[in-house]
Amino acid sequence: MADIRYLAPHTLDEAVGAFAAAGSAARILAGGTDLLVQMRSGIVKPGVIVDIKKIAEMTAIEETADGGFRIGAATSGMALHDHPRFGKVWPGVLEAVNLIGSKQVQGRASAGGNLCNGSPAGDSVPAMIAAGAVVTIQGPNGRRELKVEEVPAGPGRTNLKPGEILVSFKLPPRPPGSGDAYLRMIPRTEMDIAVVGLGVSLTLKDGVCTAARVGLGAVAPTPLLVEAAAKALVGSKLDAAALEKAAEACRAACRPIDDKRGTIAYRIKTAGVLLKRTAAIAAKRATGK
Amino acid sequence: MNLVTNNKWIGQRTIRPDGMDKVTGRAQFAADMTMPGQIWGKVLRSPHPHARIRSIDTSKAEKLPGVKAVVTSKDIVDFPIEKGAVMLGIQDMRWMCRNVMARDKALFPGHPVAAVAATTEAIAAEACSLIEVDYEVLPWTIEIEDAIKPDAPVLHEFNKWEGKPSNIMGRLEHKKGDIAEGFKKADVVIERTFTTRPVHQGYIEPHACVISVAPDGKTTIWSSSQGQFMVRAMTAYLTGIPQSDIRAIPAEIGGGFGGKTIVYLEPLATLLAKKSGRPVKMVMTREEVMRATGPTSGSRSTVKIGATKDGRITAAHGTFYLQAGALPGSPIRGAAGCSFTPYDIPNLLSEGFDVCSNRSKVAAYRAPGAPIGAYAVECVMDEVAEALKMDPLDFRLKNGAKEGTKAAHGPTFPRIGYIETVEAAKASAHYAAPLGDGHGKPRGRGVASGFWFNAGGESSAQVNITEDGNVVVTTGHPDIGGSRAGIANICAELLGIDYKRVSVIIGDTQTIGFSNLTGGSRVLFASAMVVTQSTEKVIQTLRERAAKIWNIDPEAVKWDQGAAHPVSPNAGQFEPLTLKELADKAPTQGGPIGAGVQLNTTGADGGFGTHICDVEVDTELGIVRVIRYTAVQDVGRAIHPGYVEGQLQGGVAQGIGWALNEEYIYNKDGKVDNPGFLDYRMPVCSDLPMLDCIMVEVPNPKHPQGVKGVGEVPLVPVMAAVASAIYNALGIRFYSLPMSPPKVSAALDAGVKQAAE
Amino acid sequence: MAKIHVTTTINGEPVEYLCEPNDTMLDALRGPLGLTGSKEGCSSGDCGACSITVDDQLICSCLMLAAEAEGHEIRTIEGMADGEKLHPLQQKFLEQAALQCGICTSGMLVASDALLRRNPNPSEEEVRFWLAGNLCRCTGYDKIVRAVLETAAEMRDGIKEAAQ
Ligand SMILES: Cc1cc2nc3c(=O)[nH]c(=O)nc-3n(C[C@H](O)[C@H](O)[C@H](O)COP(=O)(O)OP(=O)(O)OC[C@H]3O[C@@H](n4cnc5c(N)ncnc54)[C@H](O)[C@@H]3O)c2cc1C
Ligand code: FES
């Protein structure tokens, strides 16, 4: 039987060192809600498990001087939920993170794990894309930054290089009149993986949309930034025509598959429905209603 | 029979005898047991839906350090097909021996082909991967439509249908009158075809056992099942060990719903324990449970009902094709026998066809077959009522079965409670309430009825008075849903003592007499009978003892409020003798006090229910939510109302899952693609509303407490009630389950009424 | 494969055990620690039967490595009653028949307790969504939800009475 080692370093440098040294057999452990399931089913057989939760930076939530946020990659959904300020500024990102699994899963699951797991259906990813979040990555060659939408590379794959660890998410400061929201379609009310997930972040000035970003999940090999949808919203008063145009852009962006969770036709249709519903919630939040 | 009224304990929501252990984590379920020196067993399963097994080489596995035993089908007792059926209850051992371990052919992905015991689970798993099986992969078939085609791959070549090898393994029919004549008299005739997907019982506890076999062959089985005697008998058959040498101890059981009425692991673990000389523990993973146990059948049914303008049904015809899975034995009896039974139909033909295909062998699931048939029949009933412009409950009232109605499956009904359930549904607050505003989401209401045979059969009980004057009742049925609580109520009632003085335990196969399965809604019916008779014998003894002490005639002693009294002052003036006092005196007055009774119980009356369901539909996404639900049922007599309601609510929840989201999904390789709780979508807490119950009590005159089985009926009407509610909301009727969002959405988009296939 | 030595606190008691690096906390509880009150229904986080708390955080013990327990405070169903005195939730589950087979009960109780610690006055909807990660196939949840709501109300009344 293969030997397994469990390491729980206290510094990022140690973690990167151990992770890089162990090569492809190593796995980072954040909340473990993906990793342990994969280990049990035999899909993943790690030689070294590097638990990053003892590294302070990995679980820190910090409101930066400019009014943005820095969230440690291994911060649990519950910890983010209990932060006094985060949900007020980024309600859509928070609801996306909090939709991951049950309350039990929330006690462990992280946005970092959600992104690095590489599932096209990860709930936090479209919301983070919509928010314009940027991740900090540290590896054997130092630190670098990537936009969230640049991280996924395909189902189960990311653009992280060997030995690289995701350290934190950086969310920009919010101009006045901004709001975000995330909705997903699942057959039950809870405990399902998104058939489609959609995040919208927008800014309104005098009822006109001055900025928007739309993230779309579970309809392509990776979560998508749908620029055409954002373009359809910007400059509009979010009237029916603009929303329909944005919905059409979302439908057009879909490259889904038929699987046990939904059909191609259903996913495409749902992307449009969710765009309209999500944009309405984001707009309501932007106007403080 | 006079029913006792003014009961003190019967009908009370007492605290169940096993409750404390279950809320504190003490209760021992099958996987909680450990035996000294225990090792672990694992099963190697076929990856193929259909393959001939040319050879199995276990030598590498046997050489792996830590491996203690390997078994294959060679070690299992064979029941040759040509020698004919060897029945144990409804199971034919020819199929059971092939289900627990593939013989010449693997018949579904997950079919066991070998088993290993080793010092750790990991070593056992590794050993499984070292077993070399030479498979000749064969063409396979899964769906009924495919399996009954003339050129379909045939699973069992010996089986002939209309002279040719076929997957149709059997047919059953119930007939009454002449349907051709009946349909001629009808003004409205509606015929529809329905399909349902296989669904799993979904018990949360995976199958598990720990078994030790001593060198002299004495075998101890600790496992969770719906019948320790079934476990003993099947294990004896399949291993050759005599029943007298097998002690099957029932662990607490974490749900069964019919799925634990057969064995999977016990014969394998027994053989592994015998070979290795070590106790062997086996626990299935959730994936194994989903791939290789249960489910109930998928189905294809056609139902035709004709009625006159004034709402009388003149004829009905149903054909029900049910998937048996890899080996024969689908619940066609429930589908063909129960579906039309709520109604008095003069001309009826109800046919069931048992179809094999390359998926796991079905196991019983709550009213086996009946919900499948009822979904079809009750939906057509709804359509006929609509065509006649009748309220669907009025249509049912007009045609409802009652005392004297002859059911197509045989019996002429005694006093039954079907009409009462429909009347109670009609009079309910729910049926009168407006649907309310869905804020853009259409709402609808549906109703449906259902029937289940219920069952009697063998049961045993022993009632003993302890030396300190309390009571221990032992029965032989695993308690899944609170039957111990009901038994405590009955025994306390008869003895006139506080229910807390009655301890109820489930005996093992060597300590209590034969008792048939916990299944078919028979346990409280049958065990109440044997417990009542045992308690009455004990009371007789107690009266005799008092009579002896007082030196009067036993007939002059009555038992009341937990003590012996002279029947009247004429009989003599004596202070009452309490149970405690009589127990105290027992050593000098004739010895221990106790009595046992073993019966083959009869007189189980069928059960009927009528349900009302409200739904709300998100038409943009096709999502259906049940927003209100009421289950009305004739429960005979609710001995413990809390656990009767629990049966109703649990059945309804399972039905809502079956209706909306649950299904086995197969990939292109013929394997189950959703073998876990994440994608096999059973209802979670936030999916459901409160589930209201109306218990109608039409006591069973053939039972001392009036008990009727209650566990199966509540699943029967649900899918039709939900389907009719959706129809009421959308004007679209769904002829296939589940009514999941993509399907509902596609039907809405198609824009055609009567759309979905 | 070298076993890992773990020192932790379970239900208030200091505990040490050895585990494999890939053992889950549930494996450790049910195996060497003999705490079989936490159940294994799926081993994939879907059923909640294995629910425990770690530093008061509700989690699935099947989704945590046993090695991770080092230095933390773990509570399981076995630690819910105070000696002979049941927790009000345990008592209410018994009275309301909020369990049938009982395999989900430990997890339901641990999860409900975690809810009431955070939110002593949950709505029906909040209870239902909080317990969405605890599957019960027997009860249809009705009696469980009622038991949690009633316990919450009684505990609030109890606190009020105590304050008066
Ligand atoms: C019952 C259940 C329900 C679920 N429901 C949902 C759901 O509704 N929506 C959803 O999106 N997901 C769901 N998931 C999946 C999972 O919970 C999420 O993807 C979660 O966000 C993963 O986070 P984690 O911290 O647990 O990741 P882990 O399991 O610790 O890690 C996931 C993967 O990412 C890698 N990784 C983690 N952190 C880093 C890092 N900082 N740097 C580099 N690599 C890293 C790990 O090596 C691993 O390969 C569910 C899982 C379960 C068990
Ligand atoms: S066993 Fe942990 S959630 Fe099911």
Ligand code: FES
């Ligand atoms: S009581 Fe059986 S699963 Fe909940």
